Amino acid sequence: MMDRLQPDCSACADLCCLAYAFDAGHGFGVDKSPNVACPNLGAKGCGIHSELASCGYSGCVQYNCYGAGVRVTQDVFSGQDWRRDARLIGPMCGALRQLAPAHEQAALLVHALDLPVPDAVKADLRDLAGRLLSCEPVQAQALTQTARLKLRELQKHLPK
Numbered sequence: 270m271m272d273r274l275q276p277d278c279s280a281c282a283d284l285c286c287l288a289y290a291f292d293a294g295h296g297f298g299v300d301k302s303p304n305v306a307c308p309n310l311g312a313k314g315c316g317i318h319s320e321l322a323s324c325g326y327s328g329c330v331q332y333n334c335y336g337a338g339v340r341v342t343q344d345v346f347s348g349q350d351w352r353r354d355a356r357l358i359g360p361m362c363g364a365l366r367q368l369a370p371a372h373e374q375a376a377l378l379v380h381a382l383d384l385p386v387p388d389a390v391k392a393d394l395r396d397l398a399g400r401l402l403s404c405e406p407v408q409a410q411a412l413t414q415t416a417r418l419k420l421r422e423l424q425k426h427l428p429k
Contacts, residue, residue: 270395273402274335274376278314281338282350285329286310288362296328304362312352334365335372341365345406364406371409374416375401386426394419
């Protein structure tokens with residue numbers, strides 16, 4: 270399960286550089302609207318990747334999609350790329366914005382498996398993480414909310 274939570278930029282269509290809006294001065298060097306490619310994005314990825322922080326892009330350094338970008342590119346869109354078909358920009362960006370929170374919650378659930386909780390609770394956490402990592406984008410928001418509630422409920426199982 271952990272392998273599906275690992276980002277692999279080489280198997281993604283640089284969706285994080287496209288999907289999200291950001292503001293200059295808040296971890297980013299420029300203002301950028303959603304669904305618009307970052308000005309540093311070239312045909313082969315980020316042109317300043319090795320110097321992001323020094324160029325004012327600490328937000329990019331800190332971002333982790335937990336494998337959602339690969340999932341959108343490879344699974345949801347079967348390896349298609351918005352660069353070859355601009356009609357995919359909206360749908361691919363929308364799918365990333367739906368699945369990235371689901372993958373983040375799945376990562377938290379997997380880490381919660383290390384907590385001293387009953388085996389039945391661990392089974393529920395593992396099952397929910399698996400569902401988050403295999404759901405359709407339209408199902409992601411509801412499952413993400415379920416995961417948030419499940420993580421809050423863990424407190425009652427932890428020793429005081």
